[in-house]
Amino acid sequence: MQKYAEESIREHLTDLQKRFDAEQRGRKDWPFYYLNSKQINDLMVQAMKRTGRYKQLKAAGVSEDSIMMEFKKPIKTSRFTWAGEEEVEMSPWDSIRWHKKVAQAGLMSMVPGTGEIKAWVGGIDWQHFQYDHIKQGKRQVGSTFKPFVYATAIMKLGLTPCSTISNASFNKGTYHVPGRGGMLTLKDALAHSQNPVALRLAEMTSTQSVIQTARDLGVTEEISTSLPMALGSSDITIYEMVGAYSTFANYGNYNKPEMIWRIEDANGRVIKEVNVEPKEVMNPLYAYTMIELMKGVAQYGTASGELGRKGISKDIEIAGKTGTTQNNSDGWFMGIVPKLATGAWVGWEDRATHFYGTGEGQGARMAL
Template identity: 80%
Template sequence: KTQINSLMMSSVRRTGRYKQLKAEGMPEDSIMMDFQKPVKMSRFTWQGEEEVEMSPWDSIRYHKQIAQAGLMSMEPATGDIKAWVGGIDWQHFQYDHVKQGKRQVGSTFKPFVYATAIMHLGMTPCSAVSNASFNKGSYHVPGRGGMLTLRDALAQSQNPVALRLAEMSGTSNVIQTARDLGVTTDISTSLPMALGTSDITIYEMLGAYSTFANFGNYTKPEMIWRIEDANGRVIKEVKPVVKEVMNEMYAYTMIDLMKGVAEFGTASGELRRRGIPVTTEIAGKTGTTQNNSDGWFMGIVPKLATGVWVGWEDRATHFWSTGEGQGAKMGLPIWAIFMKKVFANKELNILMEDKFIKPANWTGSCSDLNNLRNGYGDEGGLQSIDELKNPTQIVPEKPVKKEDRTNEALNSGEDIDFNK
């Protein structure tokens, strides 16, 4: 209850109502009494706006339980932003989740780690890395044992492999790759960064992913290219910002890796359930953050890149289980619904049959081993991992537990049940 009140008070003090009463000189206890008085107001519902009588305090509590979402879609080749959905309802939630809001990105950060390993270590989709439990100093991340190709490891979002790749490549090199791809957010140099502990916007993430589809060339996303006055005189004209980050071989290797996510990995089941066939070429990555607070899907088809985030205003509000709270169940359904409408509009000329352009001399493909489906090693199993499960600090003189645990230092808030 103390934590709920603390969270609520923080939200109350951000409201215009509180700031106005404070400016008028009203004492704090009187302001709180005012927030407890029922008044007539409109509130958001998924069926439409509803007129009710409730206190401002209860209104804040109610709206905090509403899931939020953001979506952005752009042409990788031009940087032209085709869709920008900052939230679910601007009247009640005046916040842009595309460029204003930064959220923990989870496993959607892993392609930056893999790209670094490919460029700096000469790895290919067929290169094999250990998926055994990862122990570094006082930290432990559970693994399922055995060796995995990079393609299988990314498709099934295996955390130990991402950590080993970051360690071998060097976290400073991973950060530089992210910077080259247009990510300006502060990124920790500690190894857990490989699992997506950083807060990044959809805008920056999508610009980065689009680079892979644009043959390794980063193009800054733009929505307004030219502004003219009433007489047709140009007031402002934006020139495309393009820079080469990697050659087309590296870029297509990343496309090939991420195609596995949609073909047989963490996104495959939901895509099929949503009516998108396996023959449609999609390069993407799911992402789920700590305590299931954020669900992501970044998906690229040859002519269009689209990123989706789903979560809540406060990270303390979240799904209890990863079954419901993973990126494949939160962000991916929105992506699939959006893309099916794009495919259905023939005027857009974005088709399910479109194929990524493979470099003539690219030879990096390898068979889908799908080791996780067969089980292997002394920690073998069938479960894929699409969660941000941060390294767990080992308590001296106590056995390390096998189950996933989280690093409390990276947690943004304890579990909160607003109904209590």
């Protein structure tokens, strides 16, 4: 499964990178949006100061001006491409900028019933990008957070997939989120990821209750108590998101995701053995209800179009949730099929790098 996960990321990101490069062609500020020249320079300088080359020169007592001159001199180097490593002549400064345009990804799959991690793809290429997007990286999760809000409403308010709630614009003081009006069932609201509904549910149950649900599902990262948290404003790891979604698939029992189960020495003596004990954090009926809600996302909601384009039959039972963050900086898909839960994130090193519009930048298009 690890091999298939790596191949799927390579295939998907090769195509996505071509689309992103086509959008960037001819732009003088590539690959950044909404930044002025000073902001771009500051971002580049920060990246430069994280490099081994900069740290070496600094340790040798070289001045900042001289270091910058060195970084602007063309040298023979290699750069990452999906067609293979490419030998080029370019300055270290331009090399930094080149690699900032490269789309990044992380993917993790686990067995909900045991906690066994079946696939862990922390990044696209360790030689050029030494960073793990599964457990080290935390990114804004967008609408993939909404199932925690819905689960809280089901538990606290006794709502069902057929319960209806207003989709009118949500107004709270100066905070305004437009809505399409009318009444929606919970299943339809989640399937189409309607923001006003998520905000109303969070307000009705309290954000503290939603946070407690997330905590019960294994999320330890900091979560804001303000209402926008219902739309996924918090930064959470893929590792914790997959563990949380697996709880829905495991009848409300949380299993900590584990990669290594048993360690033996050369003589076969057991040095360490992991015994995962499921923790019941949710009534099985509520967990089942959440799975039924999330099936709508794949059947006719925000993921249905992309699943159809990829030739995935609607007869295959998939529960899940898409997620898109501000300015299309992050694309998420959390998916559950029988006996497997998977989380995928696609984005860039910097949040100022992203697709311009939601056509290409929506979570389903980026991460599915």
